[in-house]
Amino acid sequence: MSPDTAAAGNGTDRTSPELPAALDAVRRNALQFLADLPRQPSALRIRAGELTLEAEWSTAEPAVAAARPTPVESVAATTAAGAVADSGQHFVRAPTVGVFYQAPEPGAKPFVTEGDIVSPGEQVGIVEAMKLMIPVNADVHGTVVALLCEDGAGVEYDERLIALAPLDAG
Numbered sequence: 001m002s003p004d005t006a007a008a009g010n011g012t013d014r015t016s017p018e019l020p021a022a023l024d025a026v027r028r029n030a031l032q033f034l035a036d037l038p039r040q041p042s043a044l045r046i047r048a049g050e051l052t053l054e055a056e057w058s059t060a061e062p063a064v065a066a067a068r069p070t071p072v073e074s075v076a077a078t079t080a081a082g083a084v085a086d087s088g089q090h091f092v093r094a095p096t097v098g099v100f101y102q103a104p105e106p107g108a109k110p111f112v113t114e115g116d117i118v119s120p121g122e123q124v125g126i127v128e129a130m131k132l133m134i135p136v137n138a139d140v141h142g143t144v145v146a147l148l149c150e151d152g153a154g155v156e157y158d159e160r161l162i163a164l165a166p167l168d169a170g
Contacts, residue, residue, distance in 0.1 A: 031096040031134070031157075040097065040130060090140050091148075092162040094155040098129035100136070102151040110151075116144045117167070124162055127155060142166045 030046055033053070041055040094100065102110040102125055112124045118138040125136035142164035149161045 031129070034096055034129065044130060089145055089163045090142060090166050091160040092124055092136060092138055092164065094127055094149075094157060094159040094161055095134055095136060096127055096129045097157050098127040098134070098155060100149045100151070100153055100155045100161055101126040101128065102147065112144050112147075112162070114144050114146060118142060118144060118164065136161060138162075138164065140164060140166050 026046065030044070033055075034040065034044065037055065039057070041057050043054075043056040045052065045054040045056075047053075102112075104111070104126070111126075112118060118124060119141050120137075120139055122138045123135045124138050124144075127134045127136055144162060145165050146163040147161075148163060149155055149159070155161065
């Protein structure tokens with residue numbers, strides 16, 4: 001069964017165990033594809049049946065992204081990341097290029113704060129990429145040591161977002 005068939009709503013069983021795994025694989029590959037591009041396209045089209053992958057860019061010239069000043073918060077986060085890196089911490093990383101959000105919506109309580117204990121698979125943030133809200137999940141059991149990225153800040157693929165002190169499973 002292809003994701004196109006299930007999405008079409010033509011009576012195909014949407015609860016098939018293969019569908020979530022296939023969609024997850026497509027999502028991961030699309031995110032990696034976007035991360036490898038020199039700049040974000042204005043549109044991305046993916047089709048699973050007979051594989052179609054298209055990226056479009058607007059005809060307008062991209063703005064030159066030279067010499068952008070670094071905000072004080074970014075410098076503090078970079079310093080915190082360097083200090084944490086030497087202490088054997090684990091890092092939750094950005095799944096793609098985009099904008100990092102610490103809460104599910106503006107004004108809401110953040111997913112995590114320093115001192116919180118997280119479990120593998122627990123949502124700890126969101127990265128918005130091309131109007132897609134991509135969950136950021138912890139991949140180890142641990143204590144949040146530092147939030148390394150400000151809310152609403154732009155992030156790069158694989159950038160460190162949150163430092164965790166891993167906890168033993170037992």
